[in-house]
Amino acid sequence: RKEVEQDPGPFNVPEGATVAFNCTYSNSASQSFFWYRQDCRKEPKLLMSVYSSGNEDGRFTAQLNRASQYISLLIRDSKLSDSATYLCVVIVSGGYNKLIFGAGTRLAVHP
Amino acid sequence: DAMVIQNPRYQVTQFGKPVTLSCSQTLNHNVMYWYQQKSSQAPKLLFHYYDKDFNNEADTPDNFQSRRPNTSFCFLDIRSPGLGDAAMYLCATRQELSSQPQHFGDGTRLSIL
Numbered sequence: 001r002k003e004v005e006q007d008p009g010p011f012n013v014p015e016g017a018t019v020a021f022n023c024t025y026s027n028s029a030s031q032s033f034f035w036y037r038q039d040c041r042k043e044p045k046l047l048m049s050v051y052s053s054g055n056e057d058g059r060f061t062a063q064l065n066r067a068s069q070y071i072s073l074l075i076r077d078s079k080l081s082d083s084a085t086y087l088c089v090v091i092v093s094g095g096y097n098k099l100i101f102g103a104g105t106r107l108a109v110h111p
Numbered sequence: 112d113a114m115v116i117q118n119p120r121y122q123v124t125q126f127g128k129p130v131t132l133s134c135s136q137t138l139n140h141n142v143m144y145w146y147q148q149k150s151s152q153a154p155k156l157l158f159h160y161y162d163k164d165f166n167n168e169a170d171t172p173d174n175f176q177s178r179r180p181n182t183s184f185c186f187l188d189i190r191s192p193g194l195g196d197a198a199m200y201l202c203a204t205r206q207e208l209s210s211q212p213q214h215f216g217d218g219t220r221l222s223i224l
Contacts, residue, residue: 101153
């Protein structure tokens with residue numbers, strides 16, 4: 001089983017739609033959580049951190065459920081420019097904190 | 112202003128010809144990482160430096176080496192590139208002992224002829 005699992009998609013949605021991605025992690029020592037966005041042939045860029053109480057940044061809402069070990073990202077009012085791959089990233093505490101990437105969920109927003 | 116800078120953006124080399132990719136940072140972060148990313152896959156960690164301490168992932172091929180001469184610079188050396196090494200190579204930095212995320216460079220796309 002992969003340490004961080006995501007539905008690869010693609011999610012094909014019309015502009016204006018609401019879309020949600022889930023990510024599950026297996027290591028209970030996971031301590032910090034992030035969503036990154038990666039455009040085709042570009043580097044990953046931090047979209048938002050995920051806090052225990054849930055957090056919102058404009059149209060984006062991130063939630064963390066430690067008991068069930070999953071993280072979610074909700075995008076409201078999708079824009080064409082939201083089309084990208086969304087990577088779930090988990091920091092696992094240990095001798096050196098280790099960052100584990102999910103394989104990403106691809107989103108395609110169409111007119 | 113770019114804080115993690117990778118050079119070159121695109122690198123073409125011949126099968127078996129050694130190649131070096133470079134990464135520099137202005138963030139003064141104590142940890143630097145090298146990842147390999149192939150199409151539609153997650154970035155795969157090759158190794159990382161915590162200050163001068165080198166940490167190799169168990170499945171990183173011997174063909175890949177790294178050097179970190181100072182805090183700001185880190186190099187990835189591929190001694191004998193094979194066709195399977197064609198990929199995007201990403202450098203990232205992070206301040207360990209914090210909950211902060213990584214900062215990535217733009218990546219170097221390596222092609223093998």
